[in-house]
Amino acid sequence: AQSVTQLGSHVSVSEGALVLLRCNYSSSVPPYLFWYVQYPNQGLQLLLKYTSAATLVKGINGFEAEFKKSETSFHLTKPSAHMSDAAEYFCAVTFSGGYNKLIFGAGTRLAVHP
Amino acid sequence: DADVTQTPRNRITKTGKRIMLECSQTKGHDRMYWYRQDPGLGLRLIYYSFDVKDINKGEISDGYSVSRQAQAKFSLSLESAIPNQTALYFCATSDSTGTYGYTFGSGTRLTVV
Numbered sequence: 001a002q003s004v005t006q007l008g009s010h011v012s013v014s015e016g017a018l019v020l021l022r023c024n025y026s027s028s029v030p031p032y033l034f035w036y037v038q039y040p041n042q043g044l045q046l047l048l049k050y051t052s053a054a055t056l057v058k059g060i061n062g063f064e065a066e067f068k069k070s071e072t073s074f075h076l077t078k079p080s081a082h083m084s085d086a087a088e089y090f091c092a093v094t095f096s097g098g099y100n101k102l103i104f105g106a107g108t109r110l111a112v113h114p
Numbered sequence: 115d116a117d118v119t120q121t122p123r124n125r126i127t128k129t130g131k132r133i134m135l136e137c138s139q140t141k142g143h144d145r146m147y148w149y150r151q152d153p154g155l156g157l158r159l160i161y162y163s164f165d166v167k168d169i170n171k172g173e174i175s176d177g178y179s180v181s182r183q184a185q186a187k188f189s190l191s192l193e194s195a196i197p198n199q200t201a202l203y204f205c206a207t208s209d210s211t212g213t214y215g216y217t218f219g220s221g222t223r224l225t226v227v
Contacts (some may be wrong), residue, residue, distance in 0.1 A: 009154060032213045043204060044157075044218040051213060090156060099170065100212045101147070104156040 002027045002093045004105035011110040019078040021108045021112075023091030026072065033074040034102070035065055036094045044090065048072060061085070086112045117141050120205050127195050127226055135222050137205030137210035143209055143217075146188040148172075148180060151202040151221075160203075163188055164210075193200045206222040 007022040025031055035047040048059025055067040065076045074091060091105040118139045127133050139146065144165045149157040161180040169182055177199060179191045190212030192199055202223050206216040 007155075034215055036218075043220040044206075046215045049215050059162040063188070064174075094212055096211065096213055099164070101159055101162060101172070102208075102216055103204075104149075104158075106154055 002095060002103045003091050004090070004091050004103055006089075006091050006105035006108050008108055010105065010109050010111065011014065012113065013081045015083055015112055015114055018081050019081045019085065019110065021076040021089050021091075021110065023065075023074045023076065023105060024072050025074060025091075025093045027093060027095060029095045031095055033064070033065075033067060034094075035059065035074075036090045036092060037061075037078050038090065038107075040087070040089045047076070047089070067098045081110075081112045083112050083114070086110055116220065117217050118205055118207055118219035120203075120222050122202055122222060123220065124223045125225070127224070129196055129226055131195050133192045133195055133224070135205075135224070137188045137190070138186050138218060139188075139207040139217070140186065140207075141207050141209075141217060142185075143207040144185060145208045145212060146182070147206040147208070147216065148188070148190045149204045149206065151176065151204060157204065160190065192224075192226075195224075197226045200224060200226050206221075 003026045005024045033050040036044040048057045050067045058064045088109045094100045094102045121136045147162045148160040163169045163182045205219045208216045
């Protein structure tokens with residue numbers, strides 16, 4: 001069965017600092033991995049996705065994530081945080097074929113302070 | 115127009131009442147999903163449908179039912195609402211592989227008093 005663990009329910013960084021949001025997955029088959037962002041009072045927006053091509057994936061708003069099979073990780077990073085990055089971030093996993101569904105982690109709320 | 119539209123956006127209802135949340139999509143996708151979001155729990159799958167005649171329970175289907183009226187429409191019903199069903203509900207759609215990501219609606223915030 002697939003599962004996702006996001007380490008840290010709340011992360012706080014200073015504006016201009018590195019953003020690192022951690023995601024580890026469990027999957028018995030090759031995974032497809034995603035990061036979504038939810039701004040206050042909005043739905044979920046796809047940030048980026050790993051679909052078995054390049055292991056370093058670039059997304060919108062300067063975010064990127066690296067798929068590391070040996071560590072079963074898919075951490076999200078951004079070199080320099082902006083105030084507008086304050087939101088909740090969700091990591092999710094699925095797999096190819098069958099009755100596949102998107103399984104979400106519990107989410108990490110990112111706060112950016114001046 | 116949004117790719118996935120949910121109505122209503124907000125709803126307050128009383129315990130024991132039946133309520134329906136509606137979802138329609140213009141993506142032309144076969145697959146549709148209902149999720150529930152609670153603080154600290156992420157999004158949990160309630161029901162999913164891979165086509166009009168294929169409906170499946172997710173991990174938290176108790177107390178909910180669904181109807182797939184057409185390829186584009188997928189509604190969620192709470193037969194007898196209870197306070198612990200107070201949550202943010204999201205509808206989503208995906209292509210037939212389900213591996214390119216889902217498109218989500220803006221959500222319905224439901225409060226059961």
